Amino acid sequence: ESYLNPKYTFDKFIEGDCNRLGRAAGLAVANKPGLTSFNPLMIYGGVGLGKTHLIQAIGNQIKSDYPGKFVLYVSTEKFTNQFVNAIRNNSIESFTNFYLQVDVLIIDDVQFLSGKEKTQETFFNIFNHLHQSGKQIILSSDRAPRELNGMEDRLLSRFKWGLTADLQQPDYETRIAIIQKKLQDDGIQIDFEVLEYLAHTIQTNVRELEGVIISLMAQASLTRKDIDLELAKSTLKSIVNEQEKELSVENILDVVTTYFEVDMDTLRGKCRKKENVFPRQVAMYLLKELTNLPLKSIGYHFGGRDHSTVIHAVQAVSEAMETDKSIEKTVRKLYGRFH
Ligand code: ADP
Ligand code: MG
Incomplete structure (x- = not known):
């Protein structure tokens, strides 16, 4: 299991000036994983510019060209959660050993390692082992390495060992x-x-x-x-x-993720934990109330959920607001950021 989404291929990744270097480097890495000087390959850029698509396209191509290689895609969030569980279960060794078997390690959104010292330390060790044995490492981040705060210097310097390429707004x-x-x-x-x-x-x-x-x-x-x-x-x-400039899907989701302290992928994702479901429902509620987006489009922003999920979320939040004054206050406050 590589956890790659097969829909993210090079074939579907449109080339332009905004992504030419990253795409070319990605192709080079896909052709000769571990054998180019692009190791690690670090792709960075703002939200929605194609980082996840590109790094998964590399993984998918390697998987099909080199069926024997163990390609693994993991979000930084998942990596961190696995690590935290390993600490709890006293199984750090098997956690680390698992990662040492990987031939191509793809880690998405490494900015979320910031401030997590223990996770960084373990990732540093895994990185070194893999790199020394000629395994390919591919990373993405929402900002350039030099702008990553809360990251250990030795890890940052590793990030810059290979090639760093940014994705820009499409022209x-x-x-x-x-x-x-x-x-x-x-x-x-x-x-x-x-x-x-x-x-x-x-x-x-x-x-x-x-x-x-x-x-x-x-x-x-x-x-x-x-x-x-x-x-x-x-x-x-x-x-x-017809909306004020500040009112965009991205801004609404940003306000929600900041307020509830969840990351964007979790908010958009499928995790059913209560502490993630509620912020997600609030985000859907706000999109419904603040924009004229059709329900289907709202669902699209949450991993392609269908309109009935959105309807359910809107109902759940409305009901919660009626029965719980503090929830009502919270939602009104978030809503007020745009009105
Ligand atoms: P990021 O990880 O940088 O936030 P994603 O990789 O999730 O962005 O891309 C957002 C959406 O835009 C995805 O559906 C992706 O397939 C699409 N996309 C991004 N860049 C391109 C591109 N160059 N060609 C085609 N689709 C793209
Ligand atoms: Mg992404």
Whole structure:
């Protein structure tokens, strides 16, 4: 089990000026894992710019080209949780030994190691062992190594041993290509003027871009219309333009993750623990109340959940607000950040 998502391939990763170096380095590593000087390969960049996609694409390609190699993808959060459990169960040795068997170790979002000294120490040892035996290490982070605070210097210096490449906001041409590809994969044709309009209007990250495309497709099937300029304009107007600038999906999720102290992947993820489920429901509630996003699009931002999950979340939060004054206060406060 490598925990890779097979949908993240190089084939689906559109190349542009914004990601050329990272993509090329990724391909080089995928062709000769452990044998290039790109070890570790560290991909960094802001949210929604394709870090997870790219590092998993490397893993998927290695897995298919080198079936004998043990490729492992793990989020930093999961790695940390496993480590904490290992401490609790007195099984640190088997935890470490497991990781020492890996041929290609892919660790996502290493910024979450910050401030976790013991986890860093163990990761440092694993890193050294793997690196010395010529195993490939691939990391992602939401910022450059020099901007990672709360990280041990010796670990930071390891991060810089190989190649560090950043992903940037996609430029206009890349946005065109990404929209085209996404629609094409769904068998949808649109006029070039619509494509141009979308690429001009949505200038944030690829995840937001995908979100808008999904809204648009939902809107088109709901109204049984083709995606034309008029529909594109009205859809976009209802989800972005009429809002204050600060009001975006990303900002709403940011407010929730900060307030509840959960990380973004957990919020978007599938973990059923109570302390994660409630923030997730609040986030869905706020997206429903603050934006005009269709339920399907809201679900999309949480790992592609369907609209009934969103409805359920909104109901659960409304009920909790009615029965618990402190919850009501909390939700109103978060809501108030945007009004
Ligand atoms: P990050 O990990 O940097 O937050 P993700 O890898 O999760 O971002 O990417 C967000 C979404 O955008 C994913 O659905 C991903 O497939 C898509 N995406 C990002 N970059 C590209 C690209 N260059 N080509 C096609 N899709 C992309
Ligand atoms: Mg990611």
